[in-house]
Amino acid sequence: MLDDRKTRILFGSGSVLVALALTTAIVAATGNNPLQAYANIIQGATGSPNVAANVLVSWVPLALATAGLLFTFTGGLWNIGIEGQITLGAIFCTWALRSLQNTALSPGAIIAVAVAAGMLGGMLWALLAGALKTFGGVNEIFGGLGLNFVATALNLWLIFGPWKRPGVASMSGTLPFEPELWMPTISVQSRLAPVPLVLAALALVTAFILLRGSHFGLRLKAVGKNPRAAYLLGIPTWQHMLLSFALCGAFAGLAGAVQVSAVYHRLIPSISSGYGYTGLMVAMLVNYSPVFAGPVALFFAALGVGSIQLPIVLKLDSSLAGVIQGFLVLFVLMGNGLRLKLLRRKRGTL
Amino acid sequence: MTIELRNISKHFGALKANDSISLTVPPGCIQGILGENGAGKSTLMKIFSGFLKPDSGEIVFDGKSLKIDSPDDAIRLGIGMLHQDPLDFPPFRVIDDFIVGSPGGIVPDRRKALADFNTLSKQFGFSLSAEVRVGSLTVGERQQLEILRLLWLGAKVLILDEPTTGISQAQKEILFATLKTLADQGMTVFFVSHKLEDVEALCTKAAVLRQGALVGSMDRPFDKAALVRMMFGREVELASKSSIAPGKKVLTIKTGSVDSIRLRIKDVNLQVRAGEIIGIAGMEGSGQDLFLRACGGLVEPSGGQFCLDESETPMNGKTYHDYMRQGVTYLPAARLEKGLVPGMSLAEHFTLSVKPKSAFIDKKAAVALSNERIAAFNIKGRPDSPVESLSGGNQQRTLLSLLPEIASLILVEHPTRGLDIESTIYIWGKLKERCTAGTAILFISSDLDEILRYSDKVLVFFAGKVTPLIASESLNVQKLGELIGGVGWDALEANNNA
Numbered sequence: 001m002l003d004d005r006k007t008r009i010l011f012g013s014g015s016v017l018v019a020l021a022l023t024t025a026i027v028a029a030t031g032n033n034p035l036q037a038y039a040n041i042i043q044g045a046t047g048s049p050n051v052a053a054n055v056l057v058s059w060v061p062l063a064l065a066t067a068g069l070l071f072t073f074t075g076g077l078w079n080i081g082i083e084g085q086i087t088l089g090a091i092f093c094t095w096a097l098r099s100l101q102n103t104a105l106s107p108g109a110i111i112a113v114a115v116a117a118g119m120l121g122g123m124l125w126a127l128l129a130g131a132l133k134t135f136g137g138v139n140e141i142f143g144g145l146g147l148n149f150v151a152t153a154l155n156l157w158l159i160f161g162p163w164k165r166p167g168v169a170s171m172s173g174t175l176p177f178e179p180e181l182w183m184p185t186i187s188v189q190s191r192l193a194p195v196p197l198v199l200a201a202l203a204l205v206t207a208f209i210l211l212r213g214s215h216f217g218l219r220l221k222a223v224g225k226n227p228r229a230a231y232l233l234g235i236p237t238w239q240h241m242l243l244s245f246a247l248c249g250a251f252a253g254l255a256g257a258v259q260v261s262a263v264y265h266r267l268i269p270s271i272s273s274g275y276g277y278t279g280l281m282v283a284m285l286v287n288y289s290p291v292f293a294g295p296v297a298l299f300f301a302a303l304g305v306g307s308i309q310l311p312i313v314l315k316l317d318s319s320l321a322g323v324i325q326g327f328l329v330l331f332v333l334m335g336n337g338l339r340l341k342l343l344r345r346k347r348g349t350l
Numbered sequence: 351m352t353i354e355l356r357n358i359s360k361h362f363g364a365l366k367a368n369d370s371i372s373l374t375v376p377p378g379c380i381q382g383i384l385g386e387n388g389a390g391k392s393t394l395m396k397i398f399s400g401f402l403k404p405d406s407g408e409i410v411f412d413g414k415s416l417k418i419d420s421p422d423d424a425i426r427l428g429i430g431m432l433h434q435d436p437l438d439f440p441p442f443r444v445i446d447d448f449i450v451g452s453p454g455g456i457v458p459d460r461r462k463a464l465a466d467f468n469t470l471s472k473q474f475g476f477s478l479s480a481e482v483r484v485g486s487l488t489v490g491e492r493q494q495l496e497i498l499r500l501l502w503l504g505a506k507v508l509i510l511d512e513p514t515t516g517i518s519q520a521q522k523e524i525l526f527a528t529l530k531t532l533a534d535q536g537m538t539v540f541f542v543s544h545k546l547e548d549v550e551a552l553c554t555k556a557a558v559l560r561q562g563a564l565v566g567s568m569d570r571p572f573d574k575a576a577l578v579r580m581m582f583g584r585e586v587e588l589a590s591k592s593s594i595a596p597g598k599k600v601l602t603i604k605t606g607s608v609d610s611i612r613l614r615i616k617d618v619n620l621q622v623r624a625g626e627i628i629g630i631a632g633m634e635g636s637g638q639d640l641f642l643r644a645c646g647g648l649v650e651p652s653g654g655q656f657c658l659d660e661s662e663t664p665m666n667g668k669t670y671h672d673y674m675r676q677g678v679t680y681l682p683a684a685r686l687e688k689g690l691v692p693g694m695s696l697a698e699h700f701t702l703s704v705k706p707k708s709a710f711i712d713k714k715a716a717v718a719l720s721n722e723r724i725a726a727f728n729i730k731g732r733p734d735s736p737v738e739s740l741s742g743g744n745q746q747r748t749l750l751s752l753l754p755e756i757a758s759l760i761l762v763e764h765p766t767r768g769l770d771i772e773s774t775i776y777i778w779g780k781l782k783e784r785c786t787a788g789t790a791i792l793f794i795s796s797d798l799d800e801i802l803r804y805s806d807k808v809l810v811f812f813a814g815k816v817t818p819l820i821a822s823e824s825l826n827v828q829k830l831g832e833l834i835g836g837v838g839w840d841a842l843e844a845n846n847n848a
Contacts, residue, residue, distance in 0.1 A: 213710050214709050215701070215709060218702060218711060221698070225691045226691040
């Protein structure tokens with residue numbers, strides 16, 4: 001299968017080059033110097049310890065979401081509802097923090113409980129999508145999409161209703177928590193908290209171990225690839241699907257909890273920040289491999305952070321990062337499809 | 351038209367699937383293509399119908415060399431192929447499936463298509479309803495639909511790949527009559543099979559493939575023994591029936607009934623004992639599949655009592671997994687759709703089939719287990735071979751190798767459908783090993799010989815009605831065929847009441 005690996009690398013790198021070439025063309029078409037734009041992104045992501053820390057801050061929720069999605073993808077499920085699961089994680093975390101902030105519990109214990117609550121929230125929201133699929137016959141894509149809207153509405157209602165700031169409600173979210181309820185960062189100025197970083201890394205390791213080396217992972221794979229055969233082989237199918245939803249939801253909820261307790265220190269309207277959708281892209285880009293999910297998520301995070309100052313330095317919108325990410329996923333998937341097609345043609349099978 | 355295949359060769363990796371095969375077929379001929387599984391029959395036909403590209407060689411129609419790059423090209427040239435597994439659209443209505451491949455522009459003329467469909471259907475004596483879903487048809491009916499579709503698209507050459515597997519005797523007779531009519535009208539038919547009887551009954555010429563090469567060819571009347579020698583390179587002996595005294599009760603059904611939308615099976619009384627082999631015969635769609643599924647909890651019975659082992663507590667309402675815990679296993683006919691997991695390797699399948707010792711997979715043990723099973727079941731594959739890369743016979747062996755070590759009852763749909771004689775003998779050898787160890791087997795088959803040869807007792811289904819168990823010694827193909835067709839039931843019932 002050396003041949004197979006060779007073509008894989010060839011098509012993979014070719015797809016990346018095409019994506020970059022197209023992005024370059026688009027930047028050039030807007031009258032900007034593409035090289036300058038790229039230099040700017042690299043500078044923006046690695047130029048100072050501060051921005052590098054920001055890349056890691058952004059990597060944490062992305063890595064968590066991707067790690068979770070590896071489970072649902074393995075189970076043959078499209079967990080589009082992950083955005084809502086992140087939001088619910090944030091809501092549950094906020095709720096726990098609000099409820100416990102004036103109690104005698106130590107700040108550390110409160111944060112721990114709040115993070116656990118966030119995981120629970122995400123898990124419940126994911127199980128809801130799973131239950132809709134298993135018992136209600138609602139495809140998880142549509143169920144998840146619907147639940148995303150509900151989660152957003154719930155979030156806004158809380159921010160503008162029961163949890164609004166004293167005085168006037170604001171798009172900037174709920175009133176920030178007291179600093180002792182913030183997850184500790186590496187230094188006073190930095191936003192980088194070591195605990196979430198470790199948790200995200202652990203999530204990826206967990207995904208790797210469970211999916212590559214455990215009987216649960218193998219059974220989940222069988223369910224994902226052929227539920228009918230899996231059932232006849234004695235594997236409880238819907239239970240495995242629900243379990244993969246629960247795991248994904250827990251990781252997504254953890255991401256939401258981290259955004260509340262370590263990044264924003266409050267609940268804001270767009271708390272999930274699209275990390276769920278980006279996580280879907282990362283998972284697809286790495287072909288659902290737990291090994292490459294971490295590094296590629298880091299690259300995506302760097303693109304996102306690096307492009308923030310594009311509008312300031314050059315007259316380019318920061319959505320350029322999204323353009324590059326989108327093109328990458330699109331062309332890598334396309335390249336892979338093309339590769340398989342050519343391979344089949346070469347073997348003479350249609 | 352005269353069809354010539356000239357020096358067709360095709361490799362898959364190191365395997366020579368077709369080795370310089372040349373064949374000339376005159377118009378109006380029903381050309382049998384014989385050979386055991388893996389002999390290269392399907393490959394040759396897939397090349398002919400544009401699904402595969404040959405490494406070398408050419409296809410010549412009336413002296414004109416053709417370039418066939420896709421099935422679409424093939425059908426435009428008048429070559430239509432009927433695949434072993436129907437390539438149709440189960441969620442479609444029959445008429446939509448009929449229309450879907452036609453070059454009818456954006457808005458197909460449904461009314462004309464419907465009229466054509468009905469005319470064609472009537473012409474061949476098919477009783478297909480245009481408005482039902484394709485998925486609800488039997489394999490035989492789907493085949494009929496596909497034949498009509500190909501004829502409608504203007505097929506002048508018809509290729510049928512193992513068309514008699516999975517269809518009933520009656521449907522087979524209709525099929526053969528249809529093919530003979532078509533041949534009389536000048537159509538060329540390629541009939542791919544490993545069943546000698548079918549080729550003998552139908553074909554005007556027969557060509558035999560073995561290990562990718564054309565080893566011989568014969569005109570009617572056929573010398574059966576010579577054909578067998580060509581197919582296998584030697585004589586083959588079929589195994590005989592097991593003679594094990596039946597043991598304790600394994601499955602007891604009292605006034606059982608099972609319902610589906612189209613059918614109601616009622617008042618089934620049955621007792622299966624350890625070590626027994628019970629064959630279930632009947633025309634496709636007479637309720638056998640439904641009944642077999644109910645015996646494993648895959649369909650909920652609508653009445654009566656289904657009890658396992660010596661227990662008096664009915665299993666009604668329990669799931670298949672509950673049945674499994676009691677030692678019941680179900681082997682589906684659609685191996686790759688329902689039995690195995692495409693995209694997963696043999697080793698992964700074997701690992702799934704054993705009770706894990708810990709939460710984590712012991713990769714070394716998995717490979718050892720795979721090598722052991724591969725050797726024990728004579729599977730042509732490696733631990734890392736994906737199951738979809740195996741041939742049908744090897745997939746069936748794999749499926750058998752996944753059976754739990756202890757089983758009290760094995761329910762099998764068409765145990766040897768689409769398999770060659772050697773694989774058939776092998777599979778039955780393995781199944782009978784199980785019986786010797788005290789397992790009872792309940793199997794469905796549309797192959798009457800298989801039913802009579804291997805079962806101790808036979809159940810016959812006809813339109814939801816079920817006979818009591820009949821000792822297979824008291825039956826022959828003729829008698830069994832009649833019962834399947836609904837003849838002789840009165841006598842049977844009178845007998846039973848007396």
